[in-house]
Amino acid sequence: MSEKLTGDFRKFMDKSFLGSWDVPDGGDLILTIDHVARDDVQNEKGREKKMTLHFKEREFKPMICNTTNAKAISKAYNSTKVEDWENKKIAIYKATISAFGQTQECLRVREYPPKSDELFCECCGEVISDHTADGKTYKAKAIANNALSKFGKYLCYECAQQAKAEQEAQA
Template sequence: MSDSNNSKTHWKTLINPDYIGAYALPDGEDLTVTIDYVQSEEVTGSGGKKEVCTVAHLKGHKPMILNVTNSKSVHKLYGPYIEDWAGKDITLYASTTKLAGEMVECLRIRPNVTARKKPKIEAARFAKAIEAVKGGTYPARKLSDQFDLTPEQRKELKEATKQKEEA
């Protein structure tokens, strides 16, 4: 296994928690997400203790429990009413806080929303996309707009576009 963090698995991902945590951020990078809705819910903690928490449901990600610190951060961005937070972007980052005398990882919300990073595209999916570009069933522009392509992938896309135009 390679030493890069991309190929390593954080142990917390194996226990499938119901809520997003700092462990879920790729290589400790910021993650910009969209709030679907926010509501008060009963949450069961790791010791089986139940408590009512404010929970932000995120599009395409696990929900996030909003503590007071994070709720204040969203308030500063979008106002005090949770109904106004739906459809809004927030940028998450990993931090640490003291809990029961111990420093633990936590999620925090940046005071400004950062632009979303385009995802990388896996080699097999890229190869299929190139064939679709050559066949005229997928626009090259859409591929480059949706994904963060490597210089080699950009070159291959340019060649595929040229082949399609010559056909």
């Protein structure tokens, strides 16, 4: 029996390492570093040894760790020693960069230890936080989930209000 697939096709390809397609839209992937290793990586130059992060969450593939991400982890935990990174949580997000004349998605690590329930607005990029309006407090998770169901993406309170106004103007 076949299984219907949805989402980015790259998730379903035989990939050995974590990619931008493995990160949820509008959110961070929070993972715990089990250990840092040097693995063989196949690229356009052939096989190379690269630094990789292996995670305690075994359902996730290892991540190739470039200099930018290594510096971010080092800053988050105030240590350049990879053994100090073991058992530390990192927040991995999807970024867009221009390299070699092309725009492409990549993985980036936030420069601070993550909060486990932190979500980011897909419109403005800010952390979605609790919001109080008309004497009522709306929790960040509820704001994000409500926006996801209404607009198809995680939005902060302000961006959700703007999306609602735009939707009403089009009606």
